[in-house]
Amino acid sequence: MNVIQSAKERYIADSVIKKMIIFICIFIIAVPSFAQYPLSFFGPYFTFSDKKVKKITVSYYTKKKEKINLKVKNGKLSFVKKEKKGKFHNFTLKAEPGKQYTFSVESMNPEMNGRPGAVTIPSQDGFKFAAFGNTANALPNFEKMCSVVNNYQPSFFVHTGNLTADSMSFDEWQKFFNYGSKIFSSAAFLPVVGGHDFYSALWEKLFDVSNKRYPFYSYELPYCTLIVLNSGMYLGKDSTQYIWLVEELKKAQGKWKIVVFHHAPFSTTQNKYNPQLPSLNNTLIPLLESYHVDLVLNGMDNLYEHSVKNGITYITCGGANEIPDTPGSDNPYRQKVFYAKGSFVIFDVRKDTLSVSAYDIQNQPVETIQLKK
Numbered sequence: 001m002n003v004i005q006s007a008k009e010r011y012i013a014d015s016v017i018k019k020m021i022i023f024i025c026i027f028i029i030a031v032p033s034f035a036q037y038p039l040s041f042f043g044p045y046f047t048f049s050d051k052k053v054k055k056i057t058v059s060y061y062t063k064k065k066e067k068i069n070l071k072v073k074n075g076k077l078s079f080v081k082k083e084k085k086g087k088f089h090n091f092t093l094k095a096e097p098g099k100q101y102t103f104s105v106e107s108m109n110p111e112m113n114g115r116p117g118a119v120t121i122p123s124q125d126g127f128k129f130a131a132f133g134n135t136a137n138a139l140p141n142f143e144k145m146c147s148v149v150n151n152y153q154p155s156f157f158v159h160t161g162n163l164t165a166d167s168m169s170f171d172e173w174q175k176f177f178n179y180g181s182k183i184f185s186s187a188a189f190l191p192v193v194g195g196h197d198f199y200s201a202l203w204e205k206l207f208d209v210s211n212k213r214y215p216f217y218s219y220e221l222p223y224c225t226l227i228v229l230n231s232g233m234y235l236g237k238d239s240t241q242y243i244w245l246v247e248e249l250k251k252a253q254g255k256w257k258i259v260v261f262h263h264a265p266f267s268t269t270q271n272k273y274n275p276q277l278p279s280l281n282n283t284l285i286p287l288l289e290s291y292h293v294d295l296v297l298n299g300m301d302n303l304y305e306h307s308v309k310n311g312i313t314y315i316t317c318g319g320a321n322e323i324p325d326t327p328g329s330d331n332p333y334r335q336k337v338f339y340a341k342g343s344f345v346i347f348d349v350r351k352d353t354l355s356v357s358a359y360d361i362q363n364q365p366v367e368t369i370q371l372k373k
Contacts (some may be wrong), residue, residue: 018350040064042177044103044117048156049092049208052220055120056188057208058103060089061177062112063170069106074099080106088205097222098123103263117185122155124222126351130187132344133160133262133299133318136196139179140340141322141361145255148363152346158228160299160318161194168198173206181188193230194262194299195276216241218248224349225254231261231276235284242283249291255373256354257293264316266307268337270328271296271300277282288312293369295354297345303323304343304358304366307333313371316354337367 018092044062049270050056058070070081070091081091083226088223093101102118130149135142149157169192177184191207199215211217215230227248236241249257264274277312288296289310299318302325307314314333324339331337347354352373358366 017165036063039107041112042106042174043089043184044115045177046117046119046188047208048095048188048190048210048219050095051210051218053097054095055092055119056101056119057258058091058093058117059206059208060105060112061170061173061206062087062089062109063258066107066109068109068112071104072104073102083308090208092208095121097108098125099123101199119186119188120153120155122221126349127155127222128152128346128348129158130154130183130344130346131160131260131297131315131317132160132320132342133194134162134302134321135159135176135180136162136165136194136321138321139175142176142320143179143182143321145342145361146180146343146363148348149344149361150182150186150205151363153345154183154187156190157183158190158260158297160260160297161192162196162318163191163194163300164197167196167291168200168202170174188201188228190228190260192228192260192262193232193301195232195274197232200231214244216244219351220253223254223351224256224354225252225257226258227252227260229259229261229284231263231280231284235279237283242287249287249293252291256295256371257291258295258297259293260286260297262299263316264300264305264314265296266305266309266314266330266331266333267301268305268315268327268329268334269301269325271325272329272331274300285309288295294373295356303340304338304345305331305334306336306356306358306367306369307331308335309333313356313369315345317343317345319359336367 041062047057049338065085067085100120105115164176166172195214209217218227265280296314298316301316301318302321305316322341340360346357354371356370
């Protein structure tokens with residue numbers, strides 16, 4: 001009897017030890033992940049909050065109401081911006097072309113205290129920006145792509161739509177900003193509403209863009225007018241967005257005119273039959289042609305595609321998703337198409353040239369073109 005009882009005791013002890021070992025292993029594996037993607041906040045990220053890019057907003061979000069201060073250095077001067085307790089922390093600062101601003105947080109939260117960021121305002125000597133999209137359900141690819149893109153030191157990053165798996169969920173936004181932290185902490189962010197995104201009061205709180213309380217906005221950058229549209233909204237000639245766009249195109253000061261929206265009007269994939277496209281092709285595209293827009297950037301398709309129609313270059317740069325879209329239709333305006341598990345595009349804007357360079361997620365060149373004026 002004692003032998004049997006002793007064996008049972010050893011068996012129970014061994015089981016407990018095994019469970020403890022398994023728990024410790026899981027904890028060791030999990031802790032770095034939680035440390036890398038803290039659950040209490042996200043940020044910093046930057047948005048141009050003024051049409052002429054004379055202001056920039058530095059933003060953080062905390063799950064609990066906290067009071068944080070922002071320490072700012074603009075090359076010569078250091079100062080601290082203070083604020084009241086809250087969850088959304090937005091610090092708006094004056095910005096000068098070509099100047100770099102560095103930031104760090106003063107917070108009682110040890111995870112957050114000292115968290116750095118830096119951004120360079122587009123310069124009169126020229127500037128670079130990056131574009132890609134479709135990061136919803138592709139966060140590991142997104143993280144890797146941000147690391148590669150960051151090496152090009154873009155002044156800002158255009159996301160061509162489909163940002164998160166659920167744009168009404170704080171948890172999804174937290175994942176989005178934490179996985180993309182390398183680019184968000186070093187370049188301004190221009191969000192585009194995609195087919196799976198939902199524009200709401202939450203979107204307005206998260207993004208302090210130039211056209212307050214609207215999902216479409218524009219910037220006057222050195223040598224360039226850049227306009228962001230919401231192609232998921234009604235864009236008939238009597239719509240608020242269309243009327244606004246006409247005025248923006250009339251007043252455009254840039255030598256280069258760039259327009260960004262999610263739905264690609266010319267597609268090699270089955271997305272060519274998206275119900276949004278007939279309206280875009282019948283109303284929006286003729287308008288862009290009449291005002292001699294130079295470049296249109298789109299998302300929608302999980303690939304890189306370059307098309308040209310009536311003097312406008314169209315670049316589809318939605319390729320952050322791990323599963324590329326496959327051919328499903330013909331695009332008579334196509335110049336180049338690239339299917340891969342990830343691609344991004346770097347734009348180099350100068351007074352007389354606009355260079356477009358596409359790369360895969362391994363940073364291998366896909367295509368480079370140059371527009372001249």
